[in-house]
Amino acid sequence: MVDFSLWDIFRNLLMAARWTVLLSLVAFVGGGLVALGLLLVRLAKLRGAQTGVSAYVQLFQGTPLLMQLFLAYFGLALFGINVPAWLAAALALTLYTSAFLTEIWRGCVNAVPKGQWEAAASLAMSFSETMRHVIGPQALRIALPPTVGFLVQVIKGTALASVIGFIELTKAGTMITNATFKPFTVYACVALMYFLLCWPISAWSRRLERSFKRER
Amino acid sequence: MVVSLDFGAVLAEWPQLLRGAAFTLGLTAVSAVLGVGLGVACGWARAWGPAWLRAVVGVYVELIRNTPFIVQLFFIFFGLPSLGVKLNPEIASVIAMVVNLGAYAAEIARAGIEGTPRGQIEAARSLAMTEAQVFLRVVLPPALARVWPAMTSQIVIVMLGSAVCGQIAAQELSYFANLIQSRNFRAFESFIVATAIYLALSILLRQTLNWLGPKWIFGRVPQGR
Numbered sequence: 001m002v003d004f005s006l007w008d009i010f011r012n013l014l015m016a017a018r019w020t021v022l023l024s025l026v027a028f029v030g031g032g033l034v035a036l037g038l039l040l041v042r043l044a045k046l047r048g049a050q051t052g053v054s055a056y057v058q059l060f061q062g063t064p065l066l067m068q069l070f071l072a073y074f075g076l077a078l079f080g081i082n083v084p085a086w087l088a089a090a091l092a093l094t095l096y097t098s099a100f101l102t103e104i105w106r107g108c109v110n111a112v113p114k115g116q117w118e119a120a121a122s123l124a125m126s127f128s129e130t131m132r133h134v135i136g137p138q139a140l141r142i143a144l145p146p147t148v149g150f151l152v153q154v155i156k157g158t159a160l161a162s163v164i165g166f167i168e169l170t171k172a173g174t175m176i177t178n179a180t181f182k183p184f185t186v187y188a189c190v191a192l193m194y195f196l197l198c199w200p201i202s203a204w205s206r207r208l209e210r211s212f213k214r215e216r
Numbered sequence: 217m218v219v220s221l222d223f224g225a226v227l228a229e230w231p232q233l234l235r236g237a238a239f240t241l242g243l244t245a246v247s248a249v250l251g252v253g254l255g256v257a258c259g260w261a262r263a264w265g266p267a268w269l270r271a272v273v274g275v276y277v278e279l280i281r282n283t284p285f286i287v288q289l290f291f292i293f294f295g296l297p298s299l300g301v302k303l304n305p306e307i308a309s310v311i312a313m314v315v316n317l318g319a320y321a322a323e324i325a326r327a328g329i330e331g332t333p334r335g336q337i338e339a340a341r342s343l344a345m346t347e348a349q350v351f352l353r354v355v356l357p358p359a360l361a362r363v364w365p366a367m368t369s370q371i372v373i374v375m376l377g378s379a380v381c382g383q384i385a386a387q388e389l390s391y392f393a394n395l396i397q398s399r400n401f402r403a404f405e406s407f408i409v410a411t412a413i414y415l416a417l418s419i420l421l422r423q424t425l426n427w428l429g430p431k432w433i434f435g436r437v438p439q440g441r
Contacts, residue, residue: 062376064379064380067407074404074407152282156285183295184298184299186295187287187294188291190287191283202278
């Protein structure tokens with residue numbers, strides 16, 4: 001048996017944490033883009049968009065992320081031959097993130113006073129002009145704290161990708177445990193690393209929220 | 217390309233799916249009662265408690281809220297035995313869910329407790345109520361009523377999170393979905409069916425909690441402010 005020092009454990013986990021960060025970023029950016037599209041479709045009041053988008057949000061918020069990961073993994077496998085775990089994980093997390101961000105951002109757009117829409121309409125602004133110059137900038141300010149806060153949920157969500165075999169922080173923890181027989185130390189280190197990733201973001205989100213409250 | 221789906225093979229295993237769903241609900245029920253209880257206690261501690269207790273609870277809440285549930289579960293199930301605490305999967309699942317829900321519920325409960333108008337507390341004290349009576353009779357029921365929608369959402373989230381408990385072989389719904397697909401190789405169908413059941417459970421649970429709250433938990437309190 002190879003002897004692992006605490007530093008060995010920590011270093012190996014640190015290497016794996018890169019994949020957690022990368023997967024989080026992919027899911028966050030991808031999810032953000034999909035959410036933006038869904039939100040615009042909904043705001044533009046296209047036919048059936050209202051029901052369609054809210055059914056989409058319901059579906060992802062009312063089912064376990066773990067099941068969504070399995071469905072992406074085995075669903076893609078039905079079409080292709082060999083699905084790499086990172087692809088299934090990125091897809092599932094992107095869709096999951098998009099559903100939550102759509103809902104968060106819709107609330108933020110709704111928080112912009114109705115008079116702003118009316119004022120824009122009275123200036124004969126088109127939908128895209130209204131979004132770009134009037135609603136967008138105001139909604140963006142309101143959206144910043146909850147969006148940053150949601151990033152923490154995405155990072156924690158990536159831990160489930162370990163279940164379909166993607167080697168990120170949690171999976172690396174399991175593998176190191178199997179090699180070292182030190183589950184207590186290893187999982188404590190894993191938890192600590194997630195904490196070090198997430199806590200600054202939580203704190204940042206809280207600070208943003210407070211500063212916005214003070215301004216109003 | 218034609219993809220053939222065979223739901224029959226999965227639905228034929230309905231007794232197992234039913235058993236899993238029932239277990240998921242049972243797990244959730246126990247965890248919800250204990251977790252909300254822990255959350256209220258922590259919410260009290262953070263809002264009204266002595267400074268040292270506030271700090272301890274603060275650390276607990278921050279630690280849990282900033283780490284994934286699956287890591288908490290693995291730490292309890294795989295990690296604690298090396299300290300001599302051996303748990304079966306079901307107990308480990310309940311503990312992980314209670315600890316997890318407790319941290320989120322603490323923040324929710326605190327928001328409700330801190331929203332209590334000062335005058336109400338002073339009025340209760342002037343009636344010579346003890347501090348415990350003030351909290352349990354005057355502050356807590358309307359506080360819970362105020363934050364019940366958020367509490368309900370959190371309990372639903374914990375129920376959905378319990379799917380992870382199948383990974384330590386707790387015999388809940390996702391565990392059986394996994395078992396079924398390993399037997400008949402209908403993985404996609406099996407997880408679609410399980411996901412649909414989870415969706416139904418989450419809707420059912422939300423409705424039940426919305427009804428249960430006003431009826432039993434803070435029932436004698438007039439609604440609103």
